[in-house]
Amino acid sequence: MGVILRMRLLDIRYQFPMVIQRLMRGVVFRGDISQRNVYITFDDGPVPQVTPALLDLLDVYGVKATFFCVGENVQRYPDLARKVMQRGHTLACHTYHHLRGWSVSTTDYLNDVALAEQTMRSVLGPGWNNTRLFRPPHGRMTWPQYRALRATHRIVLWDVLTHDYDAAHYSAKRIHSLVQRLVREGSIITFHDSVKAQPVMLDAVEKTITTLQQSGYSFLRL
Ligand SMILES: [Zn+2]
Numbered sequence: 001m002g003v004i005l006r007m008r009l010l011d012i013r014y015q016f017p018m019v020i021q022r023l024m025r026g027v028v029f030r031g032d033i034s035q036r037n038v039y040i041t042f043d044d045g046p047v048p049q050v051t052p053a054l055l056d057l058l059d060v061y062g063v064k065a066t067f068f069c070v071g072e073n074v075q076r077y078p079d080l081a082r083k084v085m086q087r088g089h090t091l092a093c094h095t096y097h098h099l100r101g102w103s104v105s106t107t108d109y110l111n112d113v114a115l116a117e118q119t120m121r122s123v124l125g126p127g128w129n130n131t132r133l134f135r136p137p138h139g140r141m142t143w144p145q146y147r148a149l150r151a152t153h154r155i156v157l158w159d160v161l162t163h164d165y166d167a168a169h170y171s172a173k174r175i176h177s178l179v180q181r182l183v184r185e186g187s188i189i190t191f192h193d194s195v196k197a198q199p200v201m202l203d204a205v206e207k208t209i210t211t212l213q214q215s216g217y218s219f220l221r222l
Helices: 018-023 051-060 071-076 078-086 106-127 143-152 172-182 198-214
Strands: 037-043 066-069 090-093 188-192 218-220
Touching: 037 198, 051 078, 051 198, 066 071, 066 078, 071 078, 071 106, 078 090, 078 106, 090 106, 106 143, 172 198, 188 198, 198 218
Parallel strands: 037 066, 037 188, 037 218, 066 090
Antiparallel strands: none
16 A cells, blocks of 8 residues: 655745755744635735725635735825725735845945835825835845844745736736645745736636635634
8 A cells, every 4th residue: 555645746836945945034924824825915006906896805805914015005095095094904014115125235224115115104104014024126135234124124035926016927827827836834925916917807806716615614814
């Protein structure tokens, strides 16, 4: 009698290899894994072309989410940023200029994070609970940037990256099936409320929510 090994095939396009997860101590890839919880997250907003429709969709299904905002967008669309907060979602930092960590110095990177948080504080006011969550754009930072931010923030990456920003190759249907294949207890799933993701994101999110709710998953904020 052979032993059946149930292996979970990992695809690095969508998930971080375990060795990276071990190396990046303190980085959050999954939330609470003790129950059927998932965490839906949106990067790069808020933008008027996409975010209002997304908020309405999330309300229809009673889902609360986490928005990793670009400071520049919060500055440009303050009413929209406040609306995201008023609708009960978590707003967290994704740098001010959507910086690619590998292309700038540690000092410039940290200053950009600080500027984003200062902007969010002034736009969102005392109602904003800065949870010190931080997600690096493109999931990339240099080692010194990571070490510096780890001391002051909870760095959040993801368990499932949906590629919704690549609408030419990822249809809503394809995203939905990849989420279905990879999701597990505590998964942090990354979408984008950006113009680039607009053609597929809303449809992909709706399909994802309905399927996961039917499978007994609850949606939590970080
Ligand atoms: Zn981003």
